[in-house]
Amino acid sequence: MNWKRMQVLLPFVGVIVLLAIWSFATWMRVVDPVLLPSPIATFKAMWAGMFHGKLGIDFVKTVERTIYSTIIAALIAIPLGILLGSSEKLYRSVEFLIDFFRSTPASAMFPLFLVLFGVGDRTKISVAAFGAALVILFNVAYGVMNARKTRILAARVMGASRVRVLWDVMLLESLPQTFVGLRNGVSLALVIVVVAEMFIGSVDGLGQRVFEAQQMFDMPAMYAAIFAAGALGYGLNLLFLTIERRFVHWSGK
Amino acid sequence: MQAAAAMPLSENARAAATRTAPHVTIRGLSKRFSDATIYDNFDFDIPRGKLMSVFGPNGCGKSTLINMIAGLFPMDSGEILFDGQPLNKIKFGYVFQNYREAMFPWLRAFDNVAYPLKVMGVPKAERTARVERIVANLNVKIDLNLYPYQMSGGQQQLVSIMRALVVDPEILFLDEPFSALDYEMTLFMREQLQRVFVETNTTTVLVSHDLEEAVYLSDRILLLSRHPARPVEFVHYDAPRPRTDKTMTEAEFINIKAHCLEIFQREVRKG
Numbered sequence: 001m002n003w004k005r006m007q008v009l010l011p012f013v014g015v016i017v018l019l020a021i022w023s024f025a026t027w028m029r030v031v032d033p034v035l036l037p038s039p040i041a042t043f044k045a046m047w048a049g050m051f052h053g054k055l056g057i058d059f060v061k062t063v064e065r066t067i068y069s070t071i072i073a074a075l076i077a078i079p080l081g082i083l084l085g086s087s088e089k090l091y092r093s094v095e096f097l098i099d100f101f102r103s104t105p106a107s108a109m110f111p112l113f114l115v116l117f118g119v120g121d122r123t124k125i126s127v128a129a130f131g132a133a134l135v136i137l138f139n140v141a142y143g144v145m146n147a148r149k150t151r152i153l154a155a156r157v158m159g160a161s162r163v164r165v166l167w168d169v170m171l172l173e174s175l176p177q178t179f180v181g182l183r184n185g186v187s188l189a190l191v192i193v194v195v196a197e198m199f200i201g202s203v204d205g206l207g208q209r210v211f212e213a214q215q216m217f218d219m220p221a222m223y224a225a226i227f228a229a230g231a232l233g234y235g236l237n238l239l240f241l242t243i244e245r246r247f248v249h250w251s252g253k
Numbered sequence: 254m255q256a257a258a259a260m261p262l263s264e265n266a267r268a269a270a271t272r273t274a275p276h277v278t279i280r281g282l283s284k285r286f287s288d289a290t291i292y293d294n295f296d297f298d299i300p301r302g303k304l305m306s307v308f309g310p311n312g313c314g315k316s317t318l319i320n321m322i323a324g325l326f327p328m329d330s331g332e333i334l335f336d337g338q339p340l341n342k343i344k345f346g347y348v349f350q351n352y353r354e355a356m357f358p359w360l361r362a363f364d365n366v367a368y369p370l371k372v373m374g375v376p377k378a379e380r381t382a383r384v385e386r387i388v389a390n391l392n393v394k395i396d397l398n399l400y401p402y403q404m405s406g407g408q409q410q411l412v413s414i415m416r417a418l419v420v421d422p423e424i425l426f427l428d429e430p431f432s433a434l435d436y437e438m439t440l441f442m443r444e445q446l447q448r449v450f451v452e453t454n455t456t457t458v459l460v461s462h463d464l465e466e467a468v469y470l471s472d473r474i475l476l477l478s479r480h481p482a483r484p485v486e487f488v489h490y491d492a493p494r495p496r497t498d499k500t501m502t503e504a505e506f507i508n509i510k511a512h513c514l515e516i517f518q519r520e521v522r523k524g
Contacts, residue, residue, distance in 0.1 A: 151354055154356075158420075160372045168368075172359045248359075249400070250359055251359060252400035
């Protein structure tokens with residue numbers, strides 16, 4: 001019984017092992033201490049940065065941009081995905097375009113969006129929204145197209161109209177796949193936002209923080225910013241998983 | 254009402270006619286799939302207020318038949334009328350073999366049963382009342398606040414039978430409703446279906462791949478040939494209800510079952 005209780009702690013084993021190796025490496029000076037600060041120095045820098053310094057502000061900025069771009073992407077991609085998915089012919093006719101731009105690295109679009117929107121938040125958010133939208137669109141459309149045929153027939157046999165079948169059945173059938181799209185979309189949006197913050201004349205954001213710390217050779221601050229970005233990515237994924245479990249309770253059952 | 258006004262028959266004559274007239278008339282039904290002709294100019298009358306089973310060799314088009322009658326598949330040609338009316342003028346219920354995919358997992362069982370009423374535009378209070386009435390009539394002891402995936406297979410299929418019955422259908426179709434259930438549940442569900450039939454006397458068309466089940470439950474057994482399917486024989490079995498395990502040991506049951514089996518095997522060999 002005690003063993004069962006201990007199993008809850010399993011996920012921490014890897015973390016502790018990593019911290020131990022890291023501490024050992026810095027203590028033994030296996031790596032130049034300028035390149036690899038100790039875990040304690042790093043977490044001190046993270047704590048100070050998050051609560052007393054600029055890192056906290058940058059963190060919030062990146063969260064804002066990622067969330068805005070995901071919301072914009074979802075608002076465009078979900079209705080469009082339902083529309084395209086409800087007619088397989090319609091989807092097939094634009095499938096190549098979706099797959100093509102989905103495969104285009106969004107970072108390659110930066111110069112284009114810079115010309116369109118100038119240097120500022122609008123560019124970062126719109127590039128990220130563009131990338132996320134295609135991922136969400138693709139998933140929603142497939143979710144609608146793969147709606148169980150029996151369930152649609154069941155609704156039709158009960159006299160449901162086409163619009164009602166779309167609304168009551170296909171839309172709900174596509175929800176699990178839509179959430180897959182949203183999770184992938186928000187991850188991609190975060191990647192694009194962080195990259196955009198690094199390179200397009202940015203003054204804030206986690207990407208800019210990582211980049212600036214590297215330029216100033218402030219390694220603890222750089223690691224702190226990297227961990228903050230990691231925590232953000234993990235947290236966003238967890239948030240969407242929680243929402244999914246709450247609203248799509250039937251997923252996978 | 255309008256039909257009554259148009260018909261030059263006395264009340265009594267009309268009542269007598271509706272008592273004995275077939276419920277469903279199938280005329281000139283034809284259906285081709287790419288590799289085979291399943292139905293070619295098929296005619297058949299489905300009797301009113303009887304439980305009828307459709308039985309025949311594999312691939313002869315048992316399910317296809319009720320799917321076309323219920324409008325799930327289009328027919329190539331022919332006419333199917335319900336008391337002279339087309340399908341979209343009547344209320345009917347349909348129970349799928351695959352209850353897991355026919356239920357809506359995002360709705361609680363109660364709302365699944367109420368869904369066809371919602372489609373018909375019945376107000377919420379009346380929907381609730383009608384679902385509660387059918388639960389009481391069938392003496393169902395399932396927690397309808399559960400979601401379908403929280404229920405056993407038999408409970409889910411019982412919910413989907415209730416969903417088919419809640420609209421007070423004139424006719425009920427069941428496509429191999431028990432074949433995805435284990436044997437214990439199948440026996441239980443046969444009794445449930447028999448009770449539904451005894452209580453409502455709804456014209457029922459059952460597709461079955463189990464001859465014993467077909468004979469046990471039915472008043473009429475339609476035996477089909479290999480495709481293109483034609484009615485080989487329309488067997489009558491009028492043992493009183495409720496039928497029980499004892500019914501299956503009676504000579505009449507055994508004879509009818511043996512007779513059906515003989516015809517079935519003759520048809521299979523012809524293929």
